[in-house]
Amino acid sequence: MVRRLEKENRQKELSHLLADNPFTTDEQLAKKFGVSVQTIRLDRMEMGIPELRERTKQVARQVYDKVRSMLNHEFVGELLELKLEDYAVSVMEVGQEMVAEKSQVCNGDYIFSQANTLAIALINADVVLTGSARLRFRRPVYLKEKIVSRAVLARKKSNKYLIKVVSKVGAEEVFVGKFVVVAR
Amino acid sequence: MVRRLEKENRQKELSHLLADNPFTTDEQLAKKFGVSVQTIRLDRMEMGIPELRERTKQVARQVYDKVRSMLNHEFVGELLELKLEDYAVSVMEVGQEMVAEKSQVCNGDYIFSQANTLAIALINADVVLTGSARLRFRRPVYLKEKIVSRAVLARKKSNKYLIKVVSKVGAEEVFVGKFVVVAR
DNA sequence: TTCTTTTTAGTACCAGGTCTCAATACCTAG
DNA sequence: CTAGGTATTGAGACCTGGTACTAAAAAGAA
Numbered sequence: 001m002v003r004r005l006e007k008e009n010r011q012k013e014l015s016h017l018l019a020d021n022p023f024t025t026d027e028q029l030a031k032k033f034g035v036s037v038q039t040i041r042l043d044r045m046e047m048g049i050p051e052l053r054e055r056t057k058q059v060a061r062q063v064y065d066k067v068r069s070m071l072n073h074e075f076v077g078e079l080l081e082l083k084l085e086d087y088a089v090s091v092m093e094v095g096q097e098m099v100a101e102k103s104q105v106c107n108g109d110y111i112f113s114q115a116n117t118l119a120i121a122l123i124n125a126d127v128v129l130t131g132s133a134r135l136r137f138r139r140p141v142y143l144k145e146k147i148v149s150r151a152v153l154a155r156k157k158s159n160k161y162l163i164k165v166v167s168k169v170g171a172e173e174v175f176v177g178k179f180v181v182v183a184r
Numbered sequence: 185m186v187r188r189l190e191k192e193n194r195q196k197e198l199s200h201l202l203a204d205n206p207f208t209t210d211e212q213l214a215k216k217f218g219v220s221v222q223t224i225r226l227d228r229m230e231m232g233i234p235e236l237r238e239r240t241k242q243v244a245r246q247v248y249d250k251v252r253s254m255l256n257h258e259f260v261g262e263l264l265e266l267k268l269e270d271y272a273v274s275v276m277e278v279g280q281e282m283v284a285e286k287s288q289v290c291n292g293d294y295i296f297s298q299a300n301t302l303a304i305a306l307i308n309a310d311v312v313l314t315g316s317a318r319l320r321f322r323r324p325v326y327l328k329e330k331i332v333s334r335a336v337l338a339r340k341k342s343n344k345y346l347i348k349v350v351s352k353v354g355a356e357e358v359f360v361g362k363f364v365v366v367a368r
Numbered sequence: 369t370t371c372t373t374t375t376t377a378g379t380a381c382c383a384g385g386t387c388t389c390a391a392t393a394c395c396t397a398g
Numbered sequence: 399c400t401a402g403g404t405a406t407t408g409a410g411a412c413c414t415g416g417t418a419c420t421a422a423a424a425a426g427a428a
Contacts, residue, residue, distance in 0.1 A: 007405070023245070025384065036407050041386085051385055053237060053414090060240045061207065063247035074284070076293070100258070100311070103368075108314035109260070109297040116293055127284070129324055130292035136316040184287075191374070209415065220376050225417085235416050237383090 010035070011043050022055040075121060076113040077149065084124045085161075087152045090114060099143045106141040115165040115177045118151040123161055125183035131160065135177045145169045159183045194219070195227050206239040259305060260297040261333065268308045269345075271336045274298060283327045290325040299349040299361050302335040307345055309367035315344065319361045329353045343367045 030037045077092035092114045094106045120128045147167050155162040160182055167175035214221045261276035276298045278290045304312045331351050339346040351359035
């Protein structure tokens with residue numbers, strides 16, 4: 001009875017530990033838990049957790065792609081339609097990394113970024129800057145929801161463009177923004 | 185003469201290849217270049233490029249940290265001062281990953297995120313959402329510039345807060361925003 | 369031809385594992 | 399008390415993708 005509990009707890013803790021620091025060898029883990037290396041290996045097997053190198057590779061790959069698309073972002077979301085100087089549509093699914101842990105509500109930054117990059121994508125110029133914007137977040141967006149953003153060019157005045165962006169989850173408006181962007 | 189050139193070219197190509205896809209074994213590389221594994225190893229040694237596992241680990245670690253601080257961001261920038269429901273100051277240096285390659289101009293998303301997260305940090309509640317905002321980007325911000333953002337609570341009306349954020353590079357205003365945030 | 373650079377081959381060794389077989393330890397039900 | 403199942407540990411062979419080192423062959427250049 002006691003040992004059963006010990007095992008369960010160890011395994012739970014183990015998976016948490018590895019979730020939040022995947023770069024630990026079985027040997028280090030064994031020391032940390034005061035058990036043998038074999039026990040750790042058995043635990044990993046039971047839970048289907050791969051070895052250190054595999055974990056490292058997975059993290060590296062995942063994030064390598066993500067960094068390319070998100071941090072180095074020219075664009076946030078996935079572009080669905082684009083007619084330059086007319087309208088554009090993109091979709092973005094709210095992922096775990098976008099929400100606050102407690103509330104599961106998507107951070108406004110992402111919603112803004114999706115809209116802002118979409119607005120900029122609409123303009124066909126090498127350098128496009130956001131000049132000003134008015135935003136309204138109409139309701140919180142939760143984990144796993146898909147935000148479809150539609151940007152429409154409303155007015156053009158020399159190198160200044162007024163773009164209206166509406167973001168929806170299903171039929172429901174979650175965000176509207178008016179962006180003035182400037183081409184250089 | 186010919187072989188010298190071959191070597192130089194191979195090494196150049198090698199480093200490019202690995203820069204843009206670090207997950208290749210020496211054996212795969214050897215096949216790709218039509219040389220022996222040893223030659224690839226020698227090339228790596230000469231150029232100080234570590235082995236596959238080390239490269240993978242580096243990518244994973246780098247990006248792991250970055251993801252934690254940026255993608256998983258509760259906060260963008262570095263918090264300098266905070267007096268809840270009064271004012272807050274943060275600073276952010278514009279990094280390579282924030283700028284458009286051509287123009288070296290910082291993407292507005294980051295400037296917004298710094299301001300938005302700062303505004304939210306000002307409010308002491310579990311769930312704080314951005315309700316609406318008016319933004320003005322006054323001038324482009326370039327690589328390596330340090331943006332100091334100052335958020336001040338202007339008005340409070342039950343659970344709604346009006347916050348004014350001013351971001352400066354040196355003495356120059358680069359962004360101003362008025363945020364209405366809602367606590368739940 | 370001799371010297372030098374480049375390339376290839378081969379061996380020993382390492383980390384961090386997998387996979388398999390066997391030996392204990394521990395608790396519990398009969 | 400004892401047989402039986404679960405949990406833990408140990409030991410050994412083998413794997414991948416290397417490092418470190420030695421040696422030999424190939425190809426120009428002097």
